[in-house]
Amino acid sequence: xxxxxxxxxxxxxxxxxxCVNTITIVPDVTKIERSSPSSARIPLNVGYFIPETxxxxxxxxxxxxxxxPYRDIELGYQKMLSNVFSSATRLSSMQDQASMAxxxxxxxxxxxxxxxxxxxxxxxxxxxxxxxxxxxxxxxAAGKPIAxxxxxxxxSANSGERLxxxxxxxxxAMEDALLKMQSALLATSYxxxxxxxxxxxxxxxxxxxxxxxxIRLNELKxxxxxxxxxxxxxxxxxxxxx
Numbered sequence: 001x002x003x004x005x006x007x008x009x010x011x012x013x014x015x016x017x018x019c020v021n022t023i024t025i026v027p028d029v030t031k032i033e034r035s036s037p038s039s040a041r042i043p044l045n046v047g048y049f050i051p052e053t054x055x056x057x058x059x060x061x062x063x064x065x066x067x068x069p070y071r072d073i074e075l076g077y078q079k080m081l082s083n084v085f086s087s088a089t090r091l092s093s094m095q096d097q098a099s100m101a102x103x104x105x106x107x108x109x110x111x112x113x114x115x116x117x118x119x120x121x122x123x124x125x126x127x128x129x130x131x132x133x134x135x136x137x138x139x140x141a142a143g144k145p146i147a148x149x150x151x152x153x154x155x156s157a158n159s160g161e162r163l164x165x166x167x168x169x170x171x172x173a174m175e176d177a178l179l180k181m182q183s184a185l186l187a188t189s190y191x192x193x194x195x196x197x198x199x200x201x202x203x204x205x206x207x208x209x210x211x212x213x214x215i216r217l218n219e220l221k222x223x224x225x226x227x228x229x230x231x232x233x234x235x236x237x238x239x240x241x242x
Contacts, residue, residue, distance in 0.1 A: 026171060027171055033083070062116070069174075081109065114133045127167075132170070147188045151177055155174070
């Protein structure tokens with residue numbers, strides 16, 4: 001009898017572990033605000049391109065979470081770009097002749113997203129922590145690479161929050177990634193004398209921000225979302241910026 005119960009329990013565990021849970025990780029676009037409303041936007045017109053295949057393709061991570069990161073981030077990504085540049089237009093293809101022929105665009109930006117979650121097995125579902133690695137591949141109108149800023153957005157949720165909104169940790173990671181990318185784009189030089197409206201410097205970053213980044217970095221390591229080497233490298237980067 002004990003053996004039978006053990007087999008049944010093991011079967012249930014395997015079944016639950018094999019389940020793929022679908023969540024939504026759309027960022028709250030109302031939180032994607034300009035860092036300084038009074039500052040001028042960078043006087044460049046940009047087009048961003050997200051392939052339809054990426055938007056339609058679900059991502060299934062190591063914890064059997066299923067979501068659509070490119071679909072979920074698109075509105076927030078456009079708003080973030082609009083906060084930084086004079087205009088941001090979605091391109092239907094990398095060869096959007098209408099925009100390119102009129103000289104309407106100065107830059108083309110293609111985002112890349114990778115994600116990982118923590119605390120989302122059958123005992124701790126939904127996920128309690130999330131990381132969104134966001135890259136913006138920037139080229140000029142002729143296709144010449146300009147810059148490739150990369151940021152890591154981090155989000156977490158307590159038990160009450162994640163049971164009410166299953167993807168809240170992922171949504172928060174998306175918001176964090178977009179705000180960090182906004183700062184990165186503002187600090188980027190675009191090769192023609194046009195620089196970001198706010199060049200980054202450690203003096204401009206409050207000490208509290210460094211403390212928060214170190215705390216969040218520790219949370220990622222404790223949740224097994226990053227390796228010891230990734231932790232050490234990122235910690236050194238944060239401390240070097242002080």
